[in-house]
Amino acid sequence: SQQGEEDPQALSIQEGENATMNCSYKTSINNLQWYRQNSGRGLVHLILIRSNEREKHSGRLRVTLDTSKKSSSLLITASRAADTASYFCATDGYTGANSKLTFGKGITLSVRP
Amino acid sequence: DGGITQSPKYLFRKEGQNVTLSCEQNLNHDAMYWYRQDPGQGLRLIYYSQIVNDFQKGDIAEGYSVSREKKESFPLTVTSAQKNPTAFYLCASSIDRWGGRNEQFFGPGTRLTVL
Numbered sequence: 597s598q599q600g601e602e603d604p605q606a607l608s609i610q611e612g613e614n615a616t617m618n619c620s621y622k623t624s625i626n627n628l629q630w631y632r633q634n635s636g637r638g639l640v641h642l643i644l645i646r647s648n649e650r651e652k653h654s655g656r657l658r659v660t661l662d663t664s665k666k667s668s669s670l671l672i673t674a675s676r677a678a679d680t681a682s683y684f685c686a687t688d689g690y691t692g693a694n695s696k697l698t699f700g701k702g703i704t705l706s707v708r709p
Numbered sequence: 710d711g712g713i714t715q716s717p718k719y720l721f722r723k724e725g726q727n728v729t730l731s732c733e734q735n736l737n738h739d740a741m742y743w744y745r746q747d748p749g750q751g752l753r754l755i756y757y758s759q760i761v762n763d764f765q766k767g768d769i770a771e772g773y774s775v776s777r778e779k780k781e782s783f784p785l786t787v788t789s790a791q792k793n794p795t796a797f798y799l800c801a802s803s804i805d806r807w808g809g810r811n812e813q814f815f816g817p818g819t820r821l822t823v824l
Contacts (some may be wrong), residue, residue, distance in 0.1 A: 626810060638713075638799055638815035639752075684751065688810060696742075696767075697813060701751035 600628075600700030601684040608706040615672040617703045619685035620665075626688045628661055629697065637667050642670075642683075675707045693699045712736065715800050720821045722794070725777035730819045731784045732800035739806050741783035743811065745769060746797040757797075758783055759806035787821065795823045803821075 603618045627646045631639040645652045645661045645668065647705070652659045658671040672679055682704050686697040713734045722728045735743065740759045744752040754767030758777040772791025777783050788796045797820050801813040 609813075629812060636797075636818070636820075638715075638817045639813075640815070641812035644812055650735060696757060698742075699752040699753075701749060705714075 600687050600698065602683070602700045602703045604703060605701070606704045606706075607641055609675055610709065611677055611709050613673060613675055615675050615679070615705055615707070617670045617672075617705070619668045619670070619700060621668075621685075621687050622666065625663075628659075629670075629686045629688070630657075630659060630670050630684060631684045631699075633683075633702070634683065639684065643707045666707055672705075675705075678705050679705060680707045681705060713800060713802055713814055715798075715816035715819050717819060718817065720819055722821065722823050724823055725789045727786055727788050728821065730787065730798055730800075730821070732783045732816060734735070734781050734783075734802045734814075734816075736802055737812060738802035738804050738814070739780070741777065741805045742801040742803075743767075743775065743783070744801065746799060746818075749763075749820065749822065752772075755785065771784045792808045794821055796821060 600619045600621050609615055618707045628656055629644045630642040644652050644661050645659050656673045676692050682689045682702040684702045686699045716731045742757040743755040745753050753769050755773050756775040757768050758764035761780050764775050764777050774786045797818050799818045800816040803811050803813045
């Protein structure tokens with residue numbers, strides 16, 4: 597079963613614009629993570645936000661978490677063509693000894709030069 | 710160079726044959742994972758191992774088997790019982806057994822095609 601649902605499924609923007617991607621989930625979490633995947637490659641971790649945090653920054657990335665709405669957003673500012681990739685949110689629904697991540701289906705971001 | 714390696718990058722198999730995908734890490738991580746990725750489906754967990762000589766089924770374990778005899782190695786066998794094995798397979802690791810609490814590091818993936 598997939599916990600995270602990303603929105604939109606696909607996003608196309610012009611270089612220099614900001615990209616905002618959203619993730620909603622259904623059950624309580626310990627943390628939420630965002631990953632990037634370039635076509636045909638493995639995933640790369642971008643940022644982890646814990647359930648007691650509301651906002652985190654990493655370079656041009658800004659992640660927010662609203663546990664009351666069970667949602668998160670990833671903002672990429674001043675996008676570049678190299679940001680073209682698929683982006684996944686993943687949630688840690690801790691259930692005791694077998695803590696594991698559950699991934700959403702991903703958002704395809706295209707940044708036009 | 711520290712990281713996770715998967716081999717081969719592309720693999721072709723005839724129906725009815727078992728095939729083993731390799732995953733090796735030199736990060737000294739306790740936990741390792743196997744995911745399957747199909748177009749439009751995201752990642753689905755096949756098996757995971759939190760410690761050497763122990764592993765658990767994920768969401769889609771049927772038709773797959775694993776072993777974890779060494780900390781750095783977690784091979785995945787796709788058996789002939791797996792009805793639709795054509796997919797992109799990703800191996801990952803995390804520093805400790807609480808795999809969801811920390812980031813996961815991914816290998817480059819193996820694309821398996823059944824002919």
